[in-house]
Amino acid sequence: MNIVIDNYFIEINRAQSLLYILEDLNIMAKELEKTYDPSAIEGRLYDKWVANKYFHAEVDRSKKPFTIVMPPPNITGQLHMGHALDNTMQDILIRFKRMQGYNALWQPGTDHAAIATEVKIIEHLREQGIEKDDLGRDGFLKRAWEWKDEYGGRIVNQLKKLGSSADWDRERFTMDEGNNAAVTEVFTKLYDKGYIYKGSRIGNWCPVCQTSISDAEVIHEEQDGFFWHINYPVAGEEGRFVEIATTRPETLLGDTAVAVNPEDDRYKDIVGKTLILPLVNREIPVIADSYVDKEFGTGAVKITPAHDPNDFEVGKRHNLAEINIMNDDATINALGGKYEGMDPYEARKAMVKDLEDLGLLVKVEPHKHMVGTHDRCKTTVEPLVKPQWYVKMAEMAKPAKEAVEKGELKLIPERMNKTYYNWLDNIRDWCISRQLWWGHRIPAWYCQDCGEIIVSKDTPCTCTKCNSANLKQDEDTLDTWFSSALWPFSTLGWPNVGEDYDYFFPTDVLVTGYDIIFFWVIRMVFSSIEQTGRLPFHTVLFHGLVRDDQGRKMSKSLGNGIDPLEVIDKYGADALRLTLITGNAPGNDMRFYWERIEASRNFANKIWNASRFIMMNIEKADIKDVKLSDLTLADKWIMSKMNELVKDVTENMEKYELGIAADKIHNFLWEEFCDWYIEMVKPRLWNDEDSTKAAALYTLKTVLVNGLKLLHPYMPFVTEEIFCTLTDEESIMVSDWPVYTEELKFAADENAVDIIKNAVRAIRNIRTEMNVPPSKKATVYMVSAKNEIRDIFNASKSFFGTLAYAENVIVQEDKTGIADDAVSVVLHDAVVYMPFAELVDVAKEIERLKKEEARLEGEIKRASGMLANPKFVDKAPAAKVEEEKAKLQKYTETLEQVKERLAQLGA
RNA sequence: UGCGGGGUAGAGCAGUUGGUUAGCUUGCUAGUUUAACUUGCUAGAGGUCGGUGGUUCAAAUCCACCCCCCGCUACCA
Numbered sequence: 001m002n003i004v005i006d007n008y009f010i011e012i013n014r015a016q017s018l019l020y021i022l023e024d025l026n027i028m029a030k031e032l033e034k035t036y037d038p039s040a041i042e043g044r045l046y047d048k049w050v051a052n053k054y055f056h057a058e059v060d061r062s063k064k065p066f067t068i069v070m071p072p073p074n075i076t077g078q079l080h081m082g083h084a085l086d087n088t089m090q091d092i093l094i095r096f097k098r099m100q101g102y103n104a105l106w107q108p109g110t111d112h113a114a115i116a117t118e119v120k121i122i123e124h125l126r127e128q129g130i131e132k133d134d135l136g137r138d139g140f141l142k143r144a145w146e147w148k149d150e151y152g153g154r155i156v157n158q159l160k161k162l163g164s165s166a167d168w169d170r171e172r173f174t175m176d177e178g179n180n181a182a183v184t185e186v187f188t189k190l191y192d193k194g195y196i197y198k199g200s201r202i203g204n205w206c207p208v209c210q211t212s213i214s215d216a217e218v219i220h221e222e223q224d225g226f227f228w229h230i231n232y233p234v235a236g237e238e239g240r241f242v243e244i245a246t247t248r249p250e251t252l253l254g255d256t257a258v259a260v261n262p263e264d265d266r267y268k269d270i271v272g273k274t275l276i277l278p279l280v281n282r283e284i285p286v287i288a289d290s291y292v293d294k295e296f297g298t299g300a301v302k303i304t305p306a307h308d309p310n311d312f313e314v315g316k317r318h319n320l321a322e323i324n325i326m327n328d329d330a331t332i333n334a335l336g337g338k339y340e341g342m343d344p345y346e347a348r349k350a351m352v353k354d355l356e357d358l359g360l361l362v363k364v365e366p367h368k369h370m371v372g373t374h375d376r377c378k379t380t381v382e383p384l385v386k387p388q389w390y391v392k393m394a395e396m397a398k399p400a401k402e403a404v405e406k407g408e409l410k411l412i413p414e415r416m417n418k419t420y421y422n423w424l425d426n427i428r429d430w431c432i433s434r435q436l437w438w439g440h441r442i443p444a445w446y447c448q449d450c451g452e453i454i455v456s457k458d459t460p461c462t463c464t465k466c467n468s469a470n471l472k473q474d475e476d477t478l479d480t481w482f483s484s485a486l487w488p489f490s491t492l493g494w495p496n497v498g499e500d501y502d503y504f505f506p507t508d509v510l511v512t513g514y515d516i517i518f519f520w521v522i523r524m525v526f527s528s529i530e531q532t533g534r535l536p537f538h539t540v541l542f543h544g545l546v547r548d549d550q551g552r553k554m555s556k557s558l559g560n561g562i563d564p565l566e567v568i569d570k571y572g573a574d575a576l577r578l579t580l581i582t583g584n585a586p587g588n589d590m591r592f593y594w595e596r597i598e599a600s601r602n603f604a605n606k607i608w609n610a611s612r613f614i615m616m617n618i619e620k621a622d623i624k625d626v627k628l629s630d631l632t633l634a635d636k637w638i639m640s641k642m643n644e645l646v647k648d649v650t651e652n653m654e655k656y657e658l659g660i661a662a663d664k665i666h667n668f669l670w671e672e673f674c675d676w677y678i679e680m681v682k683p684r685l686w687n688d689e690d691s692t693k694a695a696a697l698y699t700l701k702t703v704l705v706n707g708l709k710l711l712h713p714y715m716p717f718v719t720e721e722i723f724c725t726l727t728d729e730e731s732i733m734v735s736d737w738p739v740y741t742e743e744l745k746f747a748a749d750e751n752a753v754d755i756i757k758n759a760v761r762a763i764r765n766i767r768t769e770m771n772v773p774p775s776k777k778a779t780v781y782m783v784s785a786k787n788e789i790r791d792i793f794n795a796s797k798s799f800f801g802t803l804a805y806a807e808n809v810i811v812q813e814d815k816t817g818i819a820d821d822a823v824s825v826v827l828h829d830a831v832v833y834m835p836f837a838e839l840v841d842v843a844k845e846i847e848r849l850k851k852e853e854a855r856l857e858g859e860i861k862r863a864s865g866m867l868a869n870p871k872f873v874d875k876a877p878a879a880k881v882e883e884e885k886a887k888l889q890k891y892t893e894t895l896e897q898v899k900e901r902l903a904q905l906g907a
Numbered sequence: 908u909g910c911g912g913g914g915u916a917g918a919g920c921a922g923u924u925g926g927u928u929a930g931c932u933u934g935c936u937a938g939u940u941u942a943a944c945u946u947g948c949u950a951g952a953g954g955u956c957g958g959u960g961g962u963u964c965a966a967a968u969c970c971a972c973c974c975c976c977c978g979c980u981a982c983c984a
Contacts, residue, residue, distance in 0.1 A: 035946075220981080227984090246984060259984090296983040303984085310984075370982070418910060419979070426980085514979090549919085551977090583920050583932065588912080589978090591919065595933055602946040613943030663921075663931070675948080686942075761950095767938095768950040774939060802941080859928080872964035880926060880965095887927070 036608035038572025057105035066102035074113035079158035081546035109172035114480035182490035207330035229362035245297035262288035439477030485523035488536035544589035574715035626698035762825035777807030
């Protein structure tokens, strides 16, 4: 029956909730399937949310805004676990704040990802036999946009599967009109201020991608290499040599000096003389520079300013020529004579051979060294001197650092501060020009007549200096991170300072992985300060990497990646989300285990079934008029616990402790609510005579609804489905976040239930130890001399049956009528007896009591030891001392009862 | 090289403004199949909190030193 209805409604209107349709059909709606099936509801609920515009935020001055800007995924990308984690965290925060009544905006968009996309499109074209250059710039860009139109939306759709409540109506792209305007605005402003300049400095060059790359894109990896020792002859002194050591002999062609340390006595007399550069026979000077380490190698270093960053600096200090010996593909250029056209490895081999023949090769040693490689293609990066555009960093780095130092910008976890400072303290100018086509073209024109550089927002018609119309735009595009750096404000309309920008900016929290702190976070911070005068956000919440079950990074080459979409298909988005959030602290890496996904799925099912149980019973009484005064001990206990949970969870979430909050909700709902409270309440629901049934149902529903609300940010789908079935409200995601209230604090009832729980546990424990099957019901005597304790047991008699399989519960003041060989558990303030005459093993019982006696004696010794120590009594806080005293008293009393019991048994 | 993270039960992780009997998930053992859930329920075993020393009435937590693993960062050409 249900299945037929399901299909029917899905066909007529996916966007409407189950409840409405079923009500229309006049069928009992308050029922759920026996097991939770995420795939049956997720799509429908998501469509409903979108249709109702719940994700959409408009400027509303009556509400406080809360804004998160989504790190834009690459248009080439496919959803991976990192995205899933990142976006789950953001969605949790956004849903939480939205329910708290904030005007929550989660601003989404995608990134053109310059080099990543260009490389991918080139590959794609190559498969069709087309080379990039065949198409020309315009033709290539046309293909690139086609690619974007076809694949750019893929990852967005995947994010939706996760349940992301981003405002898709506001979706942006880093190369849309607004972002282009922001990019040119920033470029021209920085240029006018002198913060952007064009310079010939040594930079990182990828010979395969044929573009410059920034320092951040270079990955250093250790490689096995060699140390070649080569003799350079001293000019005019036959038979005298300076021995240098190098790992890159092929760069010898570009040497313009040999450097030694000024303090090095071995070389003092030779500084200022000239050497004959072997193979080339060019004369080069010997210079003194403290950069050289006397202890390392031979203490004499060949200096190749055009091909090594350190040598470049030395060259600047000593006015050395920069001789570029390489083409853009790293082969030796025309200056290389016979070595022209060889790649560096061929040239190295040939030159080493030639040096050997000349008798100038002294020795070759194996040597491990770090080699810079391009993070995209793993190609060895060549340091090359080329004219490139740079952003001057020194000035802009200062306020960015201060913001964190002053606490205006909070990084979570705090240890990230050090990494942040460290990078800013050592920051170098940012190379922003790329020899690529896919990206923002640099808004600079060169006058072909007078050489003037014109940087302008609009295409200039004539040269500002000589009026020539013969202008040519710079061929280069900008580093993809240049536009990403503006993302928090460019997406809100900047440079047009409109309503959206005015209201939603600055944003609140940025959620991202620690791996892009340098690429992105820092650049957003200084760009925002420079352009808007404000920080882009007040908090950065970092997360770690999702690794495989062996702790390895998930990667394509290892084939160990787990597709979040596969997880969602099999277990549901809620299970994936909860798994990614729990058991993990901010900034720490985590491992992915299918077992953990299963545990989360089980939790969703548990909540589902608890809800089913409540719905099955909800018709049994009218709960409209239930007042707090109608609640029983157990009801007040769970209400009070719920109330505390609301407070704790809200506090944790406000501190961004999402994993801790999720854990607390999980434990409360599963253990306190399902395993204890629902079990306590069952006898009341089953008993037609019970006058507190309405109170029980009221409590069940209230606690469930509040629990669902707290859980909703973590598990949006299952909570929404249950909520809509259980209540008449439209959606949980626009319902109010629960608030802590003193009215629901019932300390005495909490304490009473603790006593009951201890009694129940004790009975269960005995039953297990005595091997009493649950089918064997028992009579239980609860004996206590204290009135209030007896009252508690009397008030809770009914549920001992379901909790501890007690058939008959007798509460009395003393042991009258209880057989001597009854099994007993001594609690504080009470003794529980179970007269299982036929099952009791006296010896076993004595053994158990002896164990208990020893434990208590240990505790008493510990507590009395502490209290006997004047230092503790004097120095520890009074409350702590009181606590210890109370414990000591409790243990002492309990011990007396245990001893008495042992005496009874003749031990 | 500098900075940082981690070392807690078989596995994976929480927990540290110092303060009850160190938690959670999973796995294991035993029991259970009770009118929401076998994706359940109950009980249990399993830990010298990496090591050594110190501070303190009290240390997984603070300090010092050491050992192992992992990041980032830089480098010796």
